Amino acid sequence: MALHTLIIESHQLEFQLPVNSPITDIEWEVGGKNVIPLGCRVGACGACLIKVTSGLEALNSRGDDEEAFIEVLGYTGEEYRLACQCLIRGELAIEVVG
Structure with a gap:
């Protein structure tokens, strides 16, 4: 199974x-x-609410x-995306806004 990296820049994780x-x-994963x-x-x-800083194309499309x-x-x-609506499909970096 392929794994993709998610970097949360605002928490350095x-x-x-x-x-x-x-x-x-x-x-x-973080208990x-x-x-x-x-x-x-x-x-x-x-x-x-999150802000994608790189890898926007690595997410499913945003719905209306x-x-x-x-x-x-x-x-x-x-x-800007709602994390609960996002599926990862590649390397991704985000900042937490909400």
């Missing part, structure tokens, strides 16, 4: 995740520490609902 894993799966804040887990609260909600939160640009 690095993880290896299987292809197509939700990036929020790191929660299990429940809130590296990426999680709330509803369905893209409706904004707690897990996710895009609209991020704009409601006051952010524009495709580099």
Whole structure:
């Protein structure tokens, strides 16, 4: 099974995740520490807002609902994502915003 690197720059942490894993799966690797804040887990609260600093193409596409909600939160640009909606498909670096 292929593994991809997820770097969380805002915490100086690095993880290896299987292809197509939700990036929020790191929660299990850090023993429940809130590296990426999680709330509803369905893209409706904004707690897990991240900014992709490299590897945007390594994520699944952003849906219309996710895009609209991020704009409601006051952010524009495709580099902003809700971590609970992201599946990793390559090397990725992010900063936690939420």
